[in-house]
Amino acid sequence: MSPWALVLIIVAAVAHATWNLLSKRAAQADGLVFVWIVAVAAAVVWSPLFAGFLLVTGDRPTWGDLAVIGGSTALHLCYFLLLQRGYGTGDLSVVYPVARGTGPMLASLVAVLFLGERPSAAGVAGIVLVGVGVFMLSGGLGGGGAARGDLRGLVPGLVVGVFIAGYTVWDSRVVSAFAVAPLMLNYLGEVGRALALTPVVLATRRRLVLPVWREHRWRIVGAAVLIFVSYLLVLIAFTMAPVSVVAPAREVSVLIAVVLGGRLLAEGDLPRRLLAAGVILGGVVAIALS
Template sequence: MTELIASIEGTPAGHQAALALALLAAFLHALFGALQKGRHDPWVSRAAIDASYGIIAAPFALFVVPWPEPHMWPIFAGVFAIHVGYKLSQAMCYERGAYTVVYPVVRGTGPLFAVIGAGMIFGEHFNAGQWAGVAVLLSGIYGLALYNLRHVTVNRETMGPALALAVLTGGFVALYTTYDAYGIRATADPFTFLAWFFFIDGWFMPLFTVRRWRNVPASEFVPLIKRGVLGAFVAYFSFGAIMMATRLDRVGEAAVLRETSTVFAALIGWLVLGEKVGPRRTALMALIAAGAVIVELAGGN
């Protein structure tokens, strides 16, 4: 598999694979967000997910994939620190705001900063057509957030801090997207990066939230563990897909395409949570999809 990935990096076949992987990551990331924002405390939900993927990744990191090269350890330290900041801001955001409002703000802020970061770090620059696509996509995402804000009835009193935290979380999304893309390109075997990322990353939230677990009713413990295991596998494929996409092709384009996750989040809210979509939300979701298509077509790939 590693040889196959190396053989298509930077090729048309690699671009097509990156496109499919970014869209897969978009769907799975929306599902991951819904899992964390479910009926349980979002801090504890995230801890259950992280502990699950850390435990499952351990044997692969230690005994299956090649060990990281010496220069990778400082990179992993940076990855760990950035993801800690992301998780803390995300949990505080979900704790204070309605999912259908804060999630689009997080996802809308992320790609804008990620495109800028990709230009600074990897020398990738969008043309005028692609920036127009970003503008269309962001208008749809932020329009969806504003529409949901007008109609939401929960967490109204804490929505201001929640929106500020959503912007901060989006900044962390952009930061980890570009930094992790640098990390997965810095090692010979991308699966080494992925296995060790999940192994290292899985331990902070369980330790940080240990006191909160005392407040979990005994009847909810097993459902939380099940949610954690399910979330772990969603995280593997979601994060793994977007990281492979950034290795195979341009980071900025992958970051933008992933933000169609907002469309998938709205569909999950409609199909699973029974939320109404309506013509206005449908139009806004169409804008998001159109923006992603414009970015892709304007890139000339």
């Protein structure tokens, strides 16, 4: 893996774990309204950057670009809605690692079986270690048995992981095979989610918009900034390294999420989860050296 790609992935992991902490802290708000406001805020905050990108590069999205971006938007929309719903019932330090572990394992499997990518032996070992570590964090695979809180987060995490795998593989092809600029994919994805949810929010949840905004405005703005930054860096990394390497390596964020959940949300069982985090770290090192 390129050193620059590794740096991008690590910075993205920090940003990613942080916005998930913000989303978890807003988990008792209406999930659909929260996801919509975050998308609207991101579209507003990042509009000057996107306008500058269009002016400097002269790029304009073609109908083909919009079609593949639409597919990405649909996958991400399901991901965000299911993730927010999962945080309403499960711990950050359970839902997050299970989702992030399931996603890259499936993405890497698809990349190897259908995209012709061939990870080295060290890469395969790293992928396995990441998977073992994140499932230890969920209470399985030698983690001492799953507690009730672990079980509440297990199913949502697994379902979210399927969509993570889907958008990881799809978006890697959008920025590589279809040559869509990462910034364009990321920004138009935010706009697409906002537009897709607007009719539903205005028709059924209009009265909830102001209360959710007033209570969670700083979490919303923080998430809007960090979601965009974290995924933009990953999309750029996809142009430097294969998806079977980038997808698992970015899961170093589970280390950060476990510490955040244990220290800031008092979710407990930190020693066991930190032990599992050491397994993940070994996997990330193996992947980085592959």
